Amino acid sequence: MKEKSFQDHYPESYSHCYGCGSLNKEGHQIKSYWDGDESVARFQPQEYHTAFPGYVYGGLIASIIDCHGTGTASAAAYREEGRPMGSEPPCRYVTASLHVDYLLPTPLGPILELRGQVVEIKGKKTIVEIQVYAEGKITAKGRVIAVRIPEYLIA
Amino acid sequence: MKEKSFQDHYPESYSHCYGCGSLNKEGHQIKSYWDGDESVARFQPQEYHTAFPGYVYGGLIASIIDCHGTGTASAAAYREEGRPMGSEPPCRYVTASLHVDYLLPTPLGPILELRGQVVEIKGKKTIVEIQVYAEGKITAKGRVIAVRIPEYLIA
Numbered sequence: 001m002k003e004k005s006f007q008d009h010y011p012e013s014y015s016h017c018y019g020c021g022s023l024n025k026e027g028h029q030i031k032s033y034w035d036g037d038e039s040v041a042r043f044q045p046q047e048y049h050t051a052f053p054g055y056v057y058g059g060l061i062a063s064i065i066d067c068h069g070t071g072t073a074s075a076a077a078y079r080e081e082g083r084p085m086g087s088e089p090p091c092r093y094v095t096a097s098l099h100v101d102y103l104l105p106t107p108l109g110p111i112l113e114l115r116g117q118v119v120e121i122k123g124k125k126t127i128v129e130i131q132v133y134a135e136g137k138i139t140a141k142g143r144v145i146a147v148r149i150p151e152y153l154i155a
Numbered sequence: 156m157k158e159k160s161f162q163d164h165y166p167e168s169y170s171h172c173y174g175c176g177s178l179n180k181e182g183h184q185i186k187s188y189w190d191g192d193e194s195v196a197r198f199q200p201q202e203y204h205t206a207f208p209g210y211v212y213g214g215l216i217a218s219i220i221d222c223h224g225t226g227t228a229s230a231a232a233y234r235e236e237g238r239p240m241g242s243e244p245p246c247r248y249v250t251a252s253l254h255v256d257y258l259l260p261t262p263l264g265p266i267l268e269l270r271g272q273v274v275e276i277k278g279k280k281t282i283v284e285i286q287v288y289a290e291g292k293i294t295a296k297g298r299v300i301a302v303r304i305p306e307y308l309i310a
Contacts, residue, residue, distance in 0.1 A: 016205045018212035026203035027212075048181035050171045051249070057173040058250045059218025066214045094206070095213045099254045 005031035006039070006071040009086035019067035030064055032071040032116070039072040039116040039128075045108055056106040061140050064114060065130050066098050069144025072116040073126035077148065080121060093126065093146035106132065106139040124148040160186035161194070161226040164241035174222035185219055187226040187271070194227040194271040194283075200263055211261040216295050219269060220285050221253050224299025227271040228281035232303065235276060248281065248301035261287065261294040279303040 007020045007030065018027040032041040043064050051057045070093040077091035078084065106112065113133040120127040124147050132140040162175045162185065173182040187196040198219050206212045225248040232246035233239065261267065268288040275282040279302050287295040 014207060016208055018204050018206070019214045021205070024203060024205065026201075046181075048179060049173050050176070050179065051173070052169060053171055057218075058253065059174045059214070059221045062217040062221065062253055062255075063212075063214025066217065094260075095257055097254070097256045098213065098217055099252070100217075101252045102250055105249075 003033060004085075005033055006075045006085060007031055007067075010074075010092060011090045014090070014092050017067065019063050020071060028060075028064060028067070030067045030071070032068050032075070032114075034075065035115075037117070039068065039075065041068045041071075041114045043112045043114065045112065047108070050108060051105075054108055056108045056112070056134075058100070058102055061102070061106060061132055062098060062100045062142070064112070065100055065132065065140070065142035066095055066144060068114045068116055068130055069098070069128040069142065070095055070146045072118060072128045072130075073144070073146035073148075076118045076121060076126060089151045092149045094149055095144055096125070096147045097145045099143045101141045102139070103141065104137065104139040106134050110135050158188060159240075160188055161230045161240060162186055162222075165229075165247060166245045169245070169247050172222065174218050175226060183219060183222070185222045185226070187223050187230070187269075189230065190270075192272070194223065194230065196223045196226075196269045198267045198269070200267065202263070205263060206260075209263055211263045211267070211289075213255070213257055216257070216261060216287055217253060217255045217297070219267070220255055220287065220295070220297035221250055221299060223269045223271055223285055224253070224283040224297065225250055225301045227273060227283045228299070228301035228303075231273045231276060231281060244306045247304045249304055250299055251280070251302045252300045254298045256296045257294070258296060259292065259294040261289050265290050
């Protein structure tokens with residue numbers, strides 16, 4: 001049986017995100033998983049996700065960092081609380097701030113790999129650092145400050 | 156005659172960007188203009204650009220900040236050099252870093268307005284600060300560090 005991604009555990013009412021919602025047919029449908037203490041997501045950009053010909057659009061890189069970051073924050077919250085993802089109450093995060101450093105042009109074609117590390121959990125705030133790899137090289141680094149959505153707002 | 160946007164002056168070979176390329180039919184086609192010393196762009200998110208139902212996806216907000224930032228950097232370079240946009244040699248920028256603070260949920264529906272200010276031009280580096288407005292309120296703030304592409308790389 002295929003392992004369920006972090007995003008596949010989101011409540012249905014919170015699964016419409018353009019970046020990672022499993023119910024958003026137009027969207028990117030990012031899927032994130034644990035790989036030991038790191039979170040990992042793989043993503044295939046489309047040919048129209050261009051910056052300059054041959055390179056991936058920076059806004060797409062920011063987008064997938066964003067969703068991998070909030071997904072990792074969510075998974076880390078369940079892990080901290082010692083209960084399985086998807087159990088009640090749901091742990092869902094929004095982005096308070098997003099920072100991306102573009103280190104190298106990201107080639108358009110190969111599947112991108114995002115690797116995330118939870119660097120801080122403090123109350124409702126979780127900080128996740130993320131590296132984007134293309135063909136084994138880090139082309140961008142991101143930092144997501146994610147904030148937990150109060151339970152009463154999650155239908 | 157309708158005023159040409161910053162992006163409409165980009166060389167054709169650099170007009171494929173998913174965020175702002177006039178030749179990218181799948182993309183956002185952001186258009187930026189001067190409004191006095193500020194740059195302005197207006198953008199209508201689509202209904203599938205959702206974060207949670209009723210709100211705009213943060214990755215889209217990051218994307219339009221990114222392109223409005225590099226566009227503003229380009230226009231500011233022409234202005235600094237005292238020559239019209241689109242004149243040779245072309246001034247085109249890439250993003251070195253992108254920072255976005257999400258201050259409020261951005262309602263999905265109204266046209267968003269982005270307003271940019273050039274806060275620093277130093278050699279090849281230009282810093283642009285951007286506010287995103289929805290219904291008159293600032294919902295996000297961005298900061299783009301843009302770097303000029305060497306002329307010999309622009310076909």
